[in-house]
Amino acid sequence: MKYRNGVEKSLLRDACADLLPRELLWRKKSPYPKTYHPAYEQMLIRRMREIMSDPNSPVLPLLDRSKTEAFLAAPKELGKPWFGQLMAGPQLIAYFIQINTWMQIYHLSI
Numbered sequence: 001m002k003y004r005n006g007v008e009k010s011l012l013r014d015a016c017a018d019l020l021p022r023e024l025l026w027r028k029k030s031p032y033p034k035t036y037h038p039a040y041e042q043m044l045i046r047r048m049r050e051i052m053s054d055p056n057s058p059v060l061p062l063l064d065r066s067k068t069e070a071f072l073a074a075p076k077e078l079g080k081p082w083f084g085q086l087m088a089g090p091q092l093i094a095y096f097i098q099i100n101t102w103m104q105i106y107h108l109s110i
Helices: 010-015 038-053 065-073 088-105
Strands: none
Touching: 038 065, 038 088, 065 088
């Protein structure tokens, strides 16, 4: 239960009431900032394009090439947080890069 009586994290707060100081238990939620350096996004895009151009990249069967290329052309257009991540576009690109790396390390293929 995320909300009870309009209070976020009610279940968590109730469960931890005798474990945490009141000021910590009731502090206002503070999301991580979504700002990142544009060079970070460009580095991810370059790396993802390298992966896309390598026919031996193990992640390729998981990707729709045309949709991936369209996304890489405009990652800010994702339009919504990806699993709650405010930097959705770069986070999603990094995720696929990590999957590819993991598959290479463990010699996995689809």
